[in-house]
Amino acid sequence: MRPLVLLLTVVLMISSTRAQAEVLHELRPLGREQSVLRIYGAADFPVIKPFFDAFRERYPGVRIRYSEFGTRNLYQRFLERYPDTPDLMLSSAMDLQVKLVNDGYAQPYRSPETAALPAWANWRDEIFGFTYEPAVIAINRQRMPGDQLPRNRAELLDLIRRHSDKLRGRIGTFDIAQVGVGYLTWSYDSRQSASYGRMLESFGSHQARLFPSSAAMLQALTDGEITVAYNLLGSYSHAWAKRHPEIQVVLPSDYTTLVMRTAFIPDNAANPTDAKRLLDFLLSREGQQLLADRSSLYPIREDITGETTASALRRDRRSPLRHIPLGPSLLIQTDQASRRALLEQWRRAMPNLDLP
Amino acid sequence: MARLVGVSIRRQLLWMAAGLLLALALSSYWAAQAYGERAARLSYDRLLTGAALQIAENIQIRNGEVVIDLPRSAFETLALAPQDRVFYAIVETNGQFITGYPDLPIQGLAWGRGADLNNPGVTLPVFYDEQYSGEPVRFLTLTRQLPETDEVREVQVQLGQTTRARQLLAEEISWRALQLLALFFVVAMVLILGGIWLVLRPLHRLNRGLEARSPQDLSPLQVEVPREIQPLLTTINRFMQQLGGTLDGLKRFTAEAAHQIRTPLAGLKSQAQNALVEEDEVRRREQLQRVVQSSDLLSDTVSQLLSQATLAHRFQSQALEPLTLDKLITDVCRDVAVSALHQGVEVAYLGQVLVPLNGDDFALRQMLRNLLENAIKYSETGDTVEVDLQRVERGARLTVADQGPGIPDSEKSQVFERFYRSPDNPRPGSGLGLAIAREIAVHHRALLSLKDNQPRGLVVEVLFVEVGSVLQGEA
Numbered sequence: 051m052r053p054l055v056l057l058l059t060v061v062l063m064i065s066s067t068r069a070q071a072e073v074l075h076e077l078r079p080l081g082r083e084q085s086v087l088r089i090y091g092a093a094d095f096p097v098i099k100p101f102f103d104a105f106r107e108r109y110p111g112v113r114i115r116y117s118e119f120g121t122r123n124l125y126q127r128f129l130e131r132y133p134d135t136p137d138l139m140l141s142s143a144m145d146l147q148v149k150l151v152n153d154g155y156a157q158p159y160r161s162p163e164t165a166a167l168p169a170w171a172n173w174r175d176e177i178f179g180f181t182y183e184p185a186v187i188a189i190n191r192q193r194m195p196g197d198q199l200p201r202n203r204a205e206l207l208d209l210i211r212r213h214s215d216k217l218r219g220r221i222g223t224f225d226i227a228q229v230g231v232g233y234l235t236w237s238y239d240s241r242q243s244a245s246y247g248r249m250l251e252s253f254g255s256h257q258a259r260l261f262p263s264s265a266a267m268l269q270a271l272t273d274g275e276i277t278v279a280y281n282l283l284g285s286y287s288h289a290w291a292k293r294h295p296e297i298q299v300v301l302p303s304d305y306t307t308l309v310m311r312t313a314f315i316p317d318n319a320a321n322p323t324d325a326k327r328l329l330d331f332l333l334s335r336e337g338q339q340l341l342a343d344r345s346s347l348y349p350i351r352e353d354i355t356g357e358t359t360a361s362a363l364r365r366d367r368r369s370p371l372r373h374i375p376l377g378p379s380l381l382i383q384t385d386q387a388s389r390r391a392l393l394e395q396w397r398r399a400m401p402n403l404d405l406p
Numbered sequence: 407m408a409r410l411v412g413v414s415i416r417r418q419l420l421w422m423a424a425g426l427l428l429a430l431a432l433s434s435y436w437a438a439q440a441y442g443e444r445a446a447r448l449s450y451d452r453l454l455t456g457a458a459l460q461i462a463e464n465i466q467i468r469n470g471e472v473v474i475d476l477p478r479s480a481f482e483t484l485a486l487a488p489q490d491r492v493f494y495a496i497v498e499t500n501g502q503f504i505t506g507y508p509d510l511p512i513q514g515l516a517w518g519r520g521a522d523l524n525n526p527g528v529t530l531p532v533f534y535d536e537q538y539s540g541e542p543v544r545f546l547t548l549t550r551q552l553p554e555t556d557e558v559r560e561v562q563v564q565l566g567q568t569t570r571a572r573q574l575l576a577e578e579i580s581w582r583a584l585q586l587l588a589l590f591f592v593v594a595m596v597l598i599l600g601g602i603w604l605v606l607r608p609l610h611r612l613n614r615g616l617e618a619r620s621p622q623d624l625s626p627l628q629v630e631v632p633r634e635i636q637p638l639l640t641t642i643n644r645f646m647q648q649l650g651g652t653l654d655g656l657k658r659f660t661a662e663a664a665h666q667i668r669t670p671l672a673g674l675k676s677q678a679q680n681a682l683v684e685e686d687e688v689r690r691r692e693q694l695q696r697v698v699q700s701s702d703l704l705s706d707t708v709s710q711l712l713s714q715a716t717l718a719h720r721f722q723s724q725a726l727e728p729l730t731l732d733k734l735i736t737d738v739c740r741d742v743a744v745s746a747l748h749q750g751v752e753v754a755y756l757g758q759v760l761v762p763l764n765g766d767d768f769a770l771r772q773m774l775r776n777l778l779e780n781a782i783k784y785s786e787t788g789d790t791v792e793v794d795l796q797r798v799e800r801g802a803r804l805t806v807a808d809q810g811p812g813i814p815d816s817e818k819s820q821v822f823e824r825f826y827r828s829p830d831n832p833r834p835g836s837g838l839g840l841a842i843a844r845e846i847a848v849h850h851r852a853l854l855s856l857k858d859n860q861p862r863g864l865v866v867e868v869l870f871v872e873v874g875s876v877l878q879g880e881a
Contacts, residue, residue, distance in 0.1 A: 151491075152491045152492065152493075153491075153539060154491070154539040154540050154541070169488075173488075173489070174489050174491070174570075241478055375485075377485045377488055378481055378484050378485055378490070378491065378492035379478060379481035379482050379484075379485050381481060381492060381494075382476045382478055382481055385476050385505055385506070386505045386506075387473070387474050387476070387496075387504060387505035388474075388475065388476050388505075391473070391475065
């Protein structure tokens with residue numbers, strides 16, 4: 051991590067339950083303070099910090115207050131605190147972000163940078179996709195020596211069946227009740243995948259462990275607590291795998307779900323000017339290249355070079371990419387009845403859940 | 407008529423055409439807009455209905471509970487309006503809220519519509535527009551009946567969508583219409599401009615034809631013009647012809663007058679010179695007598711010429727006025743009677759009718775005086791000049807008859823020419839009297855003719871074609 055001279059980290063434990071933490075990171079202005087930019091985000095702070103630093107160099111008078119939440123928590127806090135809103139909302143839980151925009155909590159913004167986005171990454175000029183996230187499988191290779199690693203969901207199920215005892219309690223995935231992006235990918239699976247039922251049954255019968263974040267899952271993989279992790283965010287996994295060669299990242303070859311990290315400016319934003327500047331910088335060529343190079347995120351613009359880019363993903367023909375489009379069809383994911391039904395199935399299948 | 411001064415026909419035509427076109431374009435634009443809105447509403451209402459039906463079909467009752475599995479396809483249908491927000495609510499008609507947005511506006515009408523025959527168990531959709539979440543939203547409500555063993559439960563599906571795509575489509579349709587209309591307008595204006603230019607071109611040609619000619623050129627204009635402008639051209643040509651005739655007459659008259667005055671003046675001069683060198687007193691007296699006679703004749707000629715010029719001017723400027731011809735004749739007879747008696751000639755007026763007439767008093771007196779003086783001049787002592795006025799059918803006839811030598815038939819037509827003198831005529835005269843009389847008669851649309859008197863002499867007859875009715879009866 052970079053020196054913490056300019057960085058003041060305040061950790062606030064807002065809620066006592068797991069994964070409910072709100073962590074406030076404050077970045078002092080580089081020059082004389084002129085304004086404060088409040089951001090709610092789901093991205094891990096160390097990942098997004100290089101981008102904020104570059105922004106501060108451009109606008110030295112801005113103090114950034116970045117509140118980091120879990121994706122679902124982010125959504126709930128936003129609604130609880132409304133009409134007190136941040137100036138910018140960044141999250142990978144597209145469905146929850148779209149739900150907020152659909153319900154009228156966003157303000158429109160048009161600029162050359164937003165106009166340059168592909169149509170499917172811009173809904174109503176109110177919410178903008180800025181990076182991709184493939185949902186991937188990660189496996190600790192050391193724990194499965196000599197085995198052909200699974201390339202898709204069917205092979206993953208086959209692996210679990212063959213090593214049933216070895217993998218019991220060693221499969222990890224998101225706690226979909228708590229993690230928005232986990233719910234999004236899981237519910238998308240439930241509608242897309244032919245193997246969804248068997249997957250659920252298999253995860254349940256092997257006492258899958260549930261995690262609040264990709265980082266926690268990757269740490270558990272490295273620590274040997276789990277052997278297989280399902281539906282993690284690709285950017286974190288690739289970055290982690292570079293440093294921990296025992297971790298193998300798999301883009302499922304039956305299909306790979308692509309979610310987008312999205313940003314919107316709330317209608318009640320106190321400082322929309324800086325929010326728009328940051329959004330423009332986020333979508334600019336320079337900002338996107340920065341996200342690719344320094345944060346290992348997959349930028350949405352096609353003209354960015356590097357390993358973690360959409361074009362690089364697309365070149366990898368083995369995995370058909372299915373990106374979830376921005377728009378009203380994401381409302382199904384947030385529908386109360388559908389959510390109740392999906393969580394009901396989930397809870398029934400996961401016997402080790404300590405149900406309330 | 408002063409209102410028309412400075413008014414341009416071209417501009418009037420243009421304004422009228424433009425106004426008409428504009429009114430036409432505006433009303434068609436209005437119609438196109440209404441059509442666009444209707445077309446957009448119909449097509450997006452269909453999408454909304456399709457989505458709502460798909461949702462309604464996925465409602466089930468499981469273990470006594472209403473369960474809905476929202477179909478992805480329904481929302482993908484709605485996503486055909488990609489920029490629009492979607493709101494939905496599924497409520498049991500007993501008030502049990504199932505899922506969606508709990509606070510959507512409801513219209514009273516939404517309940518109890520007829521069944522949709524194509525979709526059994528589903529009512530026909532009811533549409534309504536409401537403001538929701540800060541935007542105008544098009545809502546649809548329909549009800550699905552779910553039969554159970556002992557009862558029928560009803561579930562209401564409410565689906566709303568913001569109207570951005572509808573507005574865009576409507577705007578696009580009317581924008582296309584507007585483009586077409588603008589094109590139509592421009593093309594029509596160009597055609598009309600061309601048409602007006604084409605129609606007015608003959609007038610310009612006529613104008614150029616008139617402008618281009620020299621002031622002396624009074625020949626008829628040879629310009630091709632359409633039927634409507636032909637009368638104007640004819641009138642112009644006739645006018646020029648008249649002008650030409652008048653000018654010719656004037657030229658000839660001037661030339662003749664100069665000649666007629668120069669010749670007697672030369673004679674006068676030579677007579678006076680002869681008298682100057684004449685030694686013999688008696689012969690000098692005779693010669694001087696002749697100078698006086700020539701001077702009289704010259705003075706007579708000059709006064710006739712002047713009177714003719716006066717008359718020509720009067721004819722152009724003076725309108726005809728009502729007068730009584732018989733009174734005029736007696737006046738003139740009285741005037742000349744005295745000098746006639748000096749020659750031993752008697753003037754008798756025999757007329758007994760009243761003839762009112764529209765005419766030029768001065769000119770008619772001049773005419774009569776010329777005729778009378780002529781008659782007296784050629785009469786012998788003791789003769790009588792008889793003047794008569796009679797009514798003929800619709801007109802009146804004036805006759806002046808003398809017992810002088812008369813005019814042979816061969817010369818009757820020539821004596822009306824100016825300055826014509828019969829070669830055998832020994833009496834002095836200007837040769838203008840009869841010509842002037844004839845001009846005056848013509849001006850009054852009267853016919854002047856010469857006849858022989860019995861046993862000898864001349865009768866000058868003036869036949870007035872139309873005269874007024876007799877007001878006071880015969881005198």
